[in-house]
């Protein structure tokens with residue numbers, strides 16, 4: 001029985017521009033993804049039986065809709081179709097949930113990506129990153145960037161990725177305690193959808209924005225309150241379609257000082273920006289150990 005515990009960190013959209021809408025209703029974005037060193041933790045325990053099971057510290061997420069179960073089933077089905085799996089490959093997955101869900105931090109997508117990467121490793125599947133990212137896209141637009149594991153400028157719905165090296169600053173991430181559904185924001189007629197495309201890699205904090213922010217501010221006064229509070233400490237912005245916001249700080253000390261003064265009815269955490277997804281680093285190390293042990 002093999003047991004593997006791996007991180008599933010959050011992402012921030014350092015900016016998010018909506019540059020158009022497709023015939024199927026989906027929006028074409030230009031966004032800059034960076035990871036942070038804070039997130040969920042997933043434990044994978046291989047089983048001799050064929051079932052894939054889930055437990056989670058957050059009971060509301062213990063359902064067949066969990067992206068982790070969907071990711072595991074999708075990968076096993078794909079591997080069987082390619083003739084790469086013959087035996088009963090079951091697994092139990094436990095999620096230690098620390099990220100708020102539906103907060104624009106991509107927690108569900110990150111959990112799904114960590115699952116795809118972990119099971120490729122556990123089941124020793126000769127599947128490329130390209131194949132895994134393409135599978136991940138079926139689960140959500142944010143999954144490919146977590147699978148590829150590097151900070152990236154993304155276009156389309158998030159599938160066209162170019163490596164990026166944004167500065168690894170410190171962030172205070174604040175959850176203002178409201179839930180925002182992504183579809184409701186994208187469906188709203190007042191959403192700005194005509195941002196002029198920028199020419200990557202020419203970007204700066206000052207010349208970019210999150211196009212969802214004015215609408216989210218208007219619909220959710222608590223997000224507006226949190227932004228108005230945080231901007232007194234640092235340049236601040238919404239991530240994804242919210243509800244989380246983040247301020248960028250030059251040092252951990254400054255970010256923690258702001259967290260200490262945060263009103264008690266919000267929750268928040270301090271984290272450092274990362275340009276590599278730590279799950280990829282850990283799995284590389286695990287593979288090296290396996291190879292060394294086989295020598």
Ligand SMILES: C[C@@](CO)(OP(=O)(O)O)[C@H](O)COP(=O)(O)OP(=O)(O)OC[C@H]1O[C@@H](n2ccc(N)nc2=O)[C@H](O)[C@@H]1O
Nearest residue numbers: 025026027104105106140141142157182183186240241242
């Ligand atoms: C906005 C972003 C930015 O990183 O992040 P989050 O705020 O969710 O973290 C993502 O693009 C979120 O992509 P994804 O994870 O696929 O969103 P979902 O919740 O599955 O999308 C729900 C619905 O939002 C709309 N949608 C989503 C993405 C997109 N580029 N255009 C859209 O119009 C579609 O109606 C879709 O059915």
Ligand SMILES: Nc1ncnc2c1ncn2[C@@H]1O[C@H](COP(=O)(O)OP(=O)(O)O)[C@@H](O)[C@H]1O
Nearest residue numbers: 065066067101102103104105106107108109111
């Ligand atoms: N493992 C998971 N963790 C969080 N949310 C999940 C998970 N699986 C499915 N979901 C669903 O996905 C939705 C979006 O979650 P999440 O990815 O955390 O937020 P966002 O897309 O806003 O960044 C949640 O409301 C939840 O219903």
